[in-house]
Amino acid sequence: MSYNFLEIEKKWQNYWLENKVFKANDNSHKPKYYVLDMFPYPSGTGLHVGHPLGYIASDIISRFKRNKGFNVLHPMGFDSFGLPAEQYAVKTGQHPKTTTEKNIVRFKDQLDNLGLSFDWDREIKTSDSNYYKWTQWIFLKLYNSYYDEKLNKAQPIEKLKIPTNISQEKMDEFIDSKRLAYVDVIDVNWCEELGTVLANEEVIGGLSERGGFPVVKKPMRQWVMRITDYADRLLEDLDDLEWPESIKLSQKNWIGKSEGAQIKFEVNKKNFVEVFTTRPDTIYGATYLVLAPEHPLIPIITSTTNKKEIDQYIHQTSMKSDLERQESEKSKTGVFTGAYALNPMSKKKMPIWISDYVLYSYGTGAIMAVPAHDERDYEFAKKFNLEITRVIEGGEDVDCYTGDGKIINSENYNGLDNQEFKIIVVDFLEKQKKGEKKVNYKLRDWIFTRQRYWGEPIPILYDGEKKKDLEYEDLPLKLPEVESYLPTKDGSSPLARNKNWVSVQKDGKEYLRETNTMPQWAGSCWYFLRFLDPLNDNEFANKDIIKYWMPVDLYIGGAEHAVLHLLYARFWHKVLFDLSLVNTSEPFKKLVNQGMILGNSAFIHRIKNTNDFISFDLIKGHETQKIHVDISMVDEKNNLDIKKLQKSNPEFEDVNFVYEKSFIVSRDIEKMSKSRYNVVSPDEICKKYGADTLRLYEMFLGPIDQSKPWNTSGITGVFSFLNKFWNLFHTNGKFHVNDEKPNDQILKSYHKVVKKVNSDIENFSFNTSVSAFMICINELSSLGCKSKDILANLCILLSPFAPHICEELWSLLGNKNSISYEKFPMHDEKYLIESMIEYPVSFNGKLRFKINLSASLKQNEVEDIIKNHQSTEKYLNGNSIKKIIFVPKKIINVVC
């Protein structure tokens, strides 16, 4: 008989909600702890079993910290602007607001069913105008700030020193060129299928991150954020963060700092080609230059004889999409300009070429090619038969050597170490005014506008080309109603359809509104600040409250946001910090990535060009096509319920199923999603086993940061553990405990689990804590423990993992308060040492114990325990102890 989890769980969920048990206090004498989840996008499918993984982990930490005496803030909200709601709106004509709100209700309900300890009084939605008012306000802060190179921080635009004696127009231009949010006509990533521009971070291998549609480069007028000014600080401050190394590394790579030199190559008296290189030491091996096809110098220096060929080449490459450009990676293409430049060191004449393997967007858009020591240059030189000169000794067995070595073929400098020579070259060129030390970044400015409906409107007005920012009183600038949410192919925003909204009178003047919207990342750049003070009408959050709670002590979410959300949020936060609006330079102190829970998709196979579906066991020799089927149509042994399938989908009524005994499907592990028909909802599990079981099971599945396929087969083990726990303190269905003092064996078992759980939670090793509980309950069962004290402490210990059952047992013990703020139990070292010395490690006549001393016991106390323990006697074999040697923290040698 299982305990009545349905009744118990509902009861406690209501109790927590009604009594606001998890309400965080903004001024408390307790130390604070801010636990944050990456808030979800409320999709139409609701939660699947993968979502709660991170939420359960953060909830365990929240509850643990509460029991440890911290004032815990654990809020939740919704990142409710975004593409899917809009795409759904385009399809059905329903307002995205309506569907989003419906989805949020469903999400909240599902979250509450899991017993998560959120402070719902602080709920926020990014699409709520009370929220995006402040997103717009921060946007204007960025618009009205510039980066002061000397102070190395952002400053209000009023402090900017503007050159005098220039026209008003020039002045405006100058100011605009310094703003952190600025407008520029630049080559952007245009995705026609999505009808919008995308940030560099949202393009992966020439395809859109969302949907995988082709992206082309196209010059457009866009709002851009000057994130590049922060490149160095975003890089350096990573060192102090407790983040997974892999995430730090991704951010480092994305920022892509490289140190080298910028060198001028003279073409004629008037013109020179400037290049960036990290290898100035190879300058004697630079035998030609290459310009990107977009390079502005090309029309100036090209000889008339080659003009036709060059124009054709430039035209060709401009037609290529990013994807096509990458595909042609293997074979290099290019044309000769007919012009030459002078190598400032070797004084040799170098031909200038044009090729698309040089990117205009990186460095100076031009390179000095050193074919002997750079693989791309080598390939190009081979193809076009250009000179290859070795200038570094080493790698004789390869055609192209990229390592270090002694300098050769470099006139007076031969024999030097190449790293040494690097410095000499830069010094020499600096004196000649032909070059300088230079740092380059891969990071580009953040393209900020989207040509979409369902996002924050940008609070800017236009009077022709002249911009005017809205004032505080004008915020929020609410999203207008439009006839159609459909994006346009020409790149204008759906907001432009509402003509009444677009034209506006202000101070007796006619203006037009900006019609683009902000990207989805905008709302999530600062939401963790709004949670601190969500109802504040006068500021985005009160300064004292910010000072109390920030930074976020623990941030839990998926690793897929490594360079998107996490980089943008850090950038905004640093701007707010520079403007003294927040008190920390980094928002998230510790970051933990939960792994993804994958789905176990099922497939049926159609024989190509027929209407026959063949069972997977008979598939050999057939060419087939895989089609997803809903996993609810399939049993554990991979048998397909054909009737059920045909009933739910009439498409399959007229097809022929070929099989022997039963129709077998094939399986594959994939990301969980509606389109793959492999979604498992937590609701069914909660109904069948309860939320406590689901919580424990998800934690038991494996290490929190690991991705793993969902598989329900082991859930009975966790479920029966909870029942054992319940039944241990029940006799014939009645609650049954006693006041007896627990014996040593019980205490040993109890202290073992206390220690394990304490250290495991700190290390995010939740799977092993669950195991430790199971062992403990098994041991206590066989020892027949019914001790009141033990139960009380076990309830507190287990409550972060399985809060409902613990609250119930806690109240059965006669307690009136929620368990949520009870003191977390601590272990007694004495009992642990005894169990550790039961298994000594011995060799060479010495008896050794491996004991992890955690300092609460003194050395002589440990000695006494060892001397008096029965198992010591057994291992000593009649010898007596002469000496006990303590090696710090690790092994104890007993010499006999």
Next chain:
RNA sequence: GCUCGGGUGGUGGAAUUGGUAGACACGUUGGACUUAAAAUCCAAUGAGCAGUAAUGUUCGUGCGGGUUCAAGUCCCGCCCCGAGUACCA
């Protein structure tokens, strides 16, 4: 290609960081209860060999070497899988 992770029973995964390898759970097998099934409980369960048995013994953490009294863990050289990234000069 480069950069990170990671390879342990039939499965998910433990192993106090160099000290009993396989905790815990699933699965499987056998047993108890039951008219029967479900549920529950008990026992066995890395592989091999010997033994009626208790037990003994050999092999065993992707492969090949090495360091050490002792290696899943450290070092060297390979193989495979996963993730990220991609002409960044």
